Amino acid sequence: MAEHNLHSVAFPTLEQSLIDDLSRCSSVTTKTYRDGQTLFSVGDRDFKFFIVKSGEVEIVDHSGDQPKTVTVHRKGQFTGDVSHLTGNPAVVSAIARGDCEVYVVSGDVLRRILNQCPAAGDIILQAFIARRQLLRASADFTGLRVIGSRYSSDTFRVRDFLAKNRVLFTWTDVETDPNVDLLLKGFGVSEADTPIIACSSMLLLRNPSNRELADRIGIRRPVEQTLYDLIVVGAGPAGLAAAVYGASEGLRTLVLDSTAPGGQAGSSMRIENYLGFPTGITGSELADRAILQANKFGARLSVSTPVSSLMFDKTYPVLRLDGDETVTTKCLLIATGVAYRRLNAERCEQFEGRGVYYAATHNEAQLCKGAQVVLVGGGNSAGQAAVFLSQHASHVLLVIRGDDLYKHMSSYLAKRIEQTPNIELLRNSTVQRMNGDGHLKSIEIVNSKTGEKRTVETPAVFSFIGAVPRTDWLPPEIVRDAKGFIMTGPSLAQSPHWTGKREPFLLETSRAGVFAAGDVRSDSVKRVASAVGEGAMAVQFVHEYLKEV
Structure with missing residues (x-):
């Protein structure tokens, strides 16, 4: 969807007749906020949903170095995003600009509206989805900060966990960012403390477990004893x-x-x-x-x-x-x-998270941009990963044990691989050994039919086997x-x-x-x-x- 159209979906204005319908099918109250009062703050959970009746409500992003205005809601417009449904904390704040009057809707009532008032509910839900898409695509939105090395398995684990849980974050690589020393000093930590997780200027965690991270940033919902x-x-x-x-x-x-x-x-x-x-x-x-x-x-x-x-x-x-x-x-x-099964290659376990990966997403693609990569596997997951990585890596070696790419892969995908110029297929082959010092630098591939060995320099091997x-x-x-x-x-x-x-x-x-x-x-x-x-x-x-x- 074009950004202009996405923006119009993200920030619609509800007609008064729709707002009246909402009032009839659910419990909606009104409240007045004075200039500068906060309706909800970043990090709040179970925060209310607001429709502006009069005045203005500014949505502010506090995650960067300076507060930034995301948008200003006026009469008929409404606050909120997907966090209302997922139960995750708010990622922005809402502040009254001038005196304003709003319709106040609780989380339970909002869910009732989405299920029982489809005319307004569909507009609201589509807006929530579009707003998160805009934030995710925005170069101006920082979200959480992850600071750590591309060669650290813990840094990769943290980034992978946040990405899989759709948490908005920005990664700073201590290996390549020229301002990283100044940034770390500002948080009162050294490179030895990384990976660290921060929000705006506040240090949250140093090398947390996934459970600690989920609890601290509020994405783990407690299980009710019922x-x-x-x-x-x-x-x-x-x-x-x-x-x-x-x-x-x-x-x-x-x-x-x-x-x-x-x-x-x-x-x-x-x-x-x-x-x-x-x-x-x-x-x-x-x-x-x-x-x-x-x-x-x-x-x-x-x-x-x-x-x-x-x-x-x-x-x-x-x-x-x-x-x-x-x-x-x-x-x-x-x-x-x-x-996925671990590759039966010497030193494989040693390089997991620092050169050996079991998924191919934008997170992994960042680590091997412009490099030669190796992908092992002959199924559809391997095929889709190879095509995706070919758009980021200079060269992709696809290693399969058998000699027929079509045996376990959909025909349309196998043909696409054959037609992609920077994907090279290695049949009857396996990865035998991995080499490197701290992070992966090369691997040895052996052909099971000819016995021929080949050393390939690569920073990344992707495994999609078994x-x-x-x-x-x-x-x-x-x-x-x-x-x-x-x-x-x-x-x-x-x-x-x-x-x-x-x-x-x-x-x-x-x-x-x-x-x-x-x-x-x-x-x-x-x-x-x-x-x-x-x-x-x-x-x-x-x-x-x-x-x-």
């Missing part, structure tokens, strides 16, 4: 689909993820064969929209909330979380997906196949762990009321559309199960 109808473990396409359908159909739904929403698909820079997106969509955009949908219908998402084990209290599944906290549910959907299911936290009652994927369906009626009087539903595991969907399920089709379909289908089986209990 009995849920449905808990979904894993917020990839299957888990998010289940959250949308479960919450929209009235189920009290909680989604837990150890890192961030989106799953592996969330790191894809282009998904082209997903129904309804003929020009393709990034995994991040798809996840963003799914997260908003789930929140709009009242699902609760908690990230950086790893599940360590599963137990049972009579018929209810009980999940033990990090820190020995527990949460109980009537039904459980396991949608934890898979992880699939290891994330099921190591499950008890023996949840039957898995020889590779660790969760088995589901009627055949499990013969399992000693199945105690139901009927056969298991299609996506039900060996324990009644526990379901599995997406890549973690045995014999599932490893595609985004399939995962979404399974997540939606699982909710129907949840309803059927709940009729029994």
Whole structure:
């Protein structure tokens, strides 16, 4: 969407008739603010939504060196962005400029408006999405500051975590920024303290864990101690689909993820064969929209909330979380997906986060701009990554073990790779060894047919091989196949762990009321559309199960 059109979507003016409709279908009050009074501040949680009745409200960004005006809302315009739905803290402040009168709407009422008043709700939701897009694309918006070295695995971990959680931030590389010494001095730290996270002139954290970071910047929502109808473990396409359908159909739904929403698909820079997106969509955009949908219908998402084990209290599944906290549910959907397998190459582990990566997004592309890179894998994820990286790297070596690129990759993608001039395909090859001092400098590739060895200078290797299911936290009652994927369906009626009087539903595991969907399920089709379909289908089986209990 052109920036001019995006701006008009982001900052519309509601007609008085629409505002009157909102007042009729929900509880809306009015309030007067005097010149200079703050309506909400950056960092506030559960802040109100305001529609300007008279006067002006200035939206101010405090994240940079000096406060900056983002926009000024006038009569009929409104404050807010996607944080109202996600529950994350406000990223800007709102200040009255002159005396102003506003309509005041609480978060619960706003969600009701979005669901029950579509004429105004659609305008508001589209504006929220567009505003976040504008901030993300703005060169003037700083957001959080991450200061650290491109060769530090902790710096990469922090950047990766923030990016996956759609947090707005700016990275300063201590290796290349000429003003970094002055910047660090201003925060009272040295390079040895990096990575550091700051907001404006305030130092927040020094090399935090993901959990500490999530807690400090307010993106980790506490888990309410209540009995849920449905808990979904894993917020990839299957888990998010289940959250949308479960919450929209009235189920009290909680989604837990150890890192961030989106799953592996969330790191894809282009998904082209997903129904309804003929020009393709990034995994991040798809996840963003799914997260908003789930929140709009009242699902609760908690990230950086790893599940360590599963137990049972009579018929209810009980999940033990990090820190020995527990949460109980009537039904459980396991949608934890898979992880890429580590390359079987000497010194591979040593260079993870400092030359070896398991996703190819803008974060990783920043680290290898203009360089030669190596990508290992022959599936669609590897293919999309190769095409994306070819736009940033000088040369991409795509390494596959077999001799047929079309065997595991969609035809349209394999053809595109063959037609991209700076992608070179190495068939029948594997990475044998990695070399470097502190960070990756070169690798050794061997051809399995000829035995020929080749040394390649590169700062980055991207691995997209194999699939290891994330099921190591499950008890023996949840039957898995020889590779660790969760088995589901009627055949499990013969399992000693199945105690139901009927056969298991299609996506039900060996324990009644526990379901599995997406890549973690045995014999599932490893595609985004399939995962979404399974997540939606699982909710129907949840309803059927709940009729029994």
